Amino acid sequence: MKKKLIITLSVLILISAFYFIGSGFDVREDVFLIDYAVPPNKNEMTITVGVASSAGYTRAVKNVSDNPEVMELQFYSAFNGINGSVGENHRFVIDIPSECREIYFDRGKNFELILCKDEVTGEWSLTK
Numbered sequence: 001m002k003k004k005l006i007i008t009l010s011v012l013i014l015i016s017a018f019y020f021i022g023s024g025f026d027v028r029e030d031v032f033l034i035d036y037a038v039p040p041n042k043n044e045m046t047i048t049v050g051v052a053s054s055a056g057y058t059r060a061v062k063n064v065s066d067n068p069e070v071m072e073l074q075f076y077s078a079f080n081g082i083n084g085s086v087g088e089n090h091r092f093v094i095d096i097p098s099e100c101r102e103i104y105f106d107r108g109k110n111f112e113l114i115l116c117k118d119e120v121t122g123e124w125s126l127t128k
Contacts, residue, residue, distance in 0.1 A: 026077040028058055029108040034090075036115065038124055043098055045124070048091045049075065057088040064106075068097045074106045 030052040037046045049058055057078040065072040071094070079086040101119070104111035113127045 027106060028056070028075040028077055029106055031058060031075040031105055033105070033114050033126070036124065038096075043096050044093055045096050045103075046091060046093050050090065055083040057084070057090065059087040059089050061092045061094065063094070065104075068099045069101050071096070071100055071103045072106065072111045073103065 028051060031049050032052055033047060034050050035048040038044075039046075047061075049061075051058060058075045059078040060076040062074050062076070063071045064074050073094070078084050078088040101117045102113055103115040103124075105114050115124050116127055117124050
């Protein structure tokens, strides 16, 4: 009887750990841009994002593009379950290669153009 209880508790703890930790590796497809700032004479941009869903937060961003002229950003959920906030971050500083002209956000089956760089002025602007 005691052995079954220990095994059951161990299984429940493992399932909980997978849920709470594993949720932090989910890609968020509902992220939207709140604000952005580009410091002068630097190859970086600070972006502030939010999520359209009523549950959850972002914790990380990753550029998944191989093309230096295009950034395709994937955002990852915070740890601790569906509405978890462990590791939450909504402001990211991303390195922008000098040849980068467009920034896209992951929408699941495709990427949506969010920011583009004017070739003449070098200024970034929203596409919508």
